Amino acid sequence: MRQKQFIHFRRVLWLPLLAVGLRAAFAQSAPAAPAAPVKGNSETMVVLGTATPVPLAESQRSVEILPVKGESLAAESPQDFLRGDSSVFLEERGAGGGQADLVLRGGSFEQTLVLLNGFRINDAQTSHHNLDLPVPPEAMDSIQVLEGAGSTLHGVDALSGVVDFLTAAPDHDSIFLRGGEGSFESNEETLLAGATRGRWSGRVTAERNFSTGFMADRDYRNEDSSAESWMGSRLGVTDLMFAGSDRSFGANQFYGDYPSWERTKGWFGSARQELGSRTQAAFAYRRHTDEFVLFRDDPAIYENNHIDGSWQGSLRRTENLPAGTLLLMGLQVDGDSIHSNNLGLHARNRGAGYVDVDLRPAKKRWSLSAGAREEIFSGGAKAVFSPELAGSFRVAGSLKLRATGGFGFRIPTYTDLYYSDPSTLGNANLKPESAWTGDGGADWTPSTKIELSATGFYSQQHDTIDYVKSATVPNANLPSGCPANIWCADNLNGLHFAGVETSFTWIPNRSQTVRIEWTALHGAQTALHGLESEYVFNYPVENIHASWTWAMGHDIVLTNAVQIAQRYQQTVYPVWNATLTRNAWKVRPYLRLMNASNTGYQEIGGVNMPPRTIMGGLSVQIGR
Secondary structure, three states: OOOOOOOOOOOOOHHHHHHHHHHHHHOOOOOOOOOOOOOOOOOOEEOOOOOOOEEHHHOOOOEEEEEOOOOHHHOOOHHHHHHHOOOEEEEEOOOOOOOEEEEEOOOOOOOEEEEEOOEEOOOOOOHHHOOOOOOOHHHEEEEEEEEOOOHHHHOOOOOOEEEEEEEOOOOOOEEEEEEEEEHHHEEEEEEEEEEEEOOEEEEEEEEEEEEOOOOOOOOEEEEEEEEEEEEEOOOOEEEEEEEEEEEEEEEEOOOOOOEEEEEEEEEEEEEEEEEOOOEEEEEEEEEEEEEEEOOOOOOOOOEEEEEEEEEEEEEEEEEEEOOOEEEEEEEEEEEEEEEEOOOEEEEEEEEEEEEEEEEOOOOOOEEEEEEEEEEEEHHHOOOEEEEEEEEEEEEEOOEEEEEEEEEEEEOOOHHHHHOEEOOEEOOOOOOOEEEEEEEEEEEEEEEOOEEEEEEEEEEEEEOEEEEEEEOOOOOOOOOOOOOOOOEEEEEEOOOEEEEEEEEEEEEEEOOEEEEEEEEEEEEEOOOOOOEEEOOHHHOEEEEEEEEEEEEEEOOEEEEEEEEEEEEOOOOOEEEEEEEEEEOOOOEEEEEEEEOOOOOOOOOEOOEOOOOOEEEEEEEEEEEO
């Protein structure tokens, strides 16, 4: 491992020149329109797991809302914000946000559905690419995390939870430029430009970051760009997005003891149209490619090339019924395909219908919602029925009780079904995995300075998909046709999780905020019978996240965050991150110190994480 670290700051001469050019472009006149589209609400609204957006204080589900807008200088990638939720365990394979897996409440990295503005991002080839997000954090408004099964409203892959990365329309003309450098020859650059003209508003973004890596064959280069526009009309708001990404990285030890290399490319297009105030239609398409080389210096030994595509369409409508009742009805169709030298040529489709009845009587302390979904698969596969029931009761103005129970499911990825390499073998006979989950909790806000929340949860999984191989028991019960010492995909039964998640927020004064979150998990598996698991038993039995934010004046903000985690049967480790940012004025310097404790740790077995890393730079904000 390379130990030498350094910071080398250079002048970024193109920033002011580009700012002048873009500012001049925005000065050109545009056709006027009568009114501007809706730009959002000052109250924090929940969009996951509900028939219609509701205030966070009224949510019946366990939902975490992570603000991103105005805090992007403190993060290297959008997924960095997820560390603020202790029920989320981010399994990164390095720096830069190039590849990371997402674990919620102990579920495997494949059991969480990832959305971008409500559109599915989950990759049909492998869930290792679910966080290949083509939009930088500067373009995002917030990240919402639904903890627990979410298949009733959101469909397949929402077995242990849903994460939605949300953008929002700009409300003024602006240009944002960022440039920074840091340890291991790392560099990051971002451009964001937003404009409004009457009923129209739009934003374009471009971002890249790269590094030579903190050890051999761990270099990376990430690039992405996006354009999104919003247009208001008599019919409603039209939202169009087009985005693309290109990520290449040294994958040393990522998938075994090999000096590998990988490059992924993707583009994503979406359209959402309001049809009046109650009906909404949406369509999106995602294309993703993956080039994988087992031995970087000799690609001829073993190389994979995968191209997968997925499309989705939906139509949903809400109806107001008597006594404060809301009825949501929806139809959804999805399809995906893959063309691969290893996985072959495959395609599949599915369709679903769902309903949700939400009762929120006026001047009542309680609310109740019940929903159901029927998912039908192509090829004669069995349909899946997903019910859900959630409710809340406000004991007093400051204390709310809530509970929910539901069903979640996931279909195998093409890698699970068909992949083959010298150390891994897929299984074309895999069954979809599913889980019944339930949780109950309380939210208490005794004052404007203190918030407390506690939730207990339980999950019983069926046909869990994992890779297994013979461990210590001779002639173990391996899947049919599985050679010895090879990871083979299989369905496991008897897996269940129980846990508790708590959070405490204290605002001692206007300039300081203290937040502590703790999640504890206990899992059990009765079906291994001497087999060794590759992914299912990587979950954290303890995960603590504590942060202290201090606004020191002159819009300078200091944040200290400490994560203390212990993966199953592994040693506990602490990681300390600190940021110093200026969040106002036109020129905003920033400094990030990652792994300030210089902890040697792994979030995925066998993959070392970077040592102490420093990144610093400045941003230029033109506009309000």
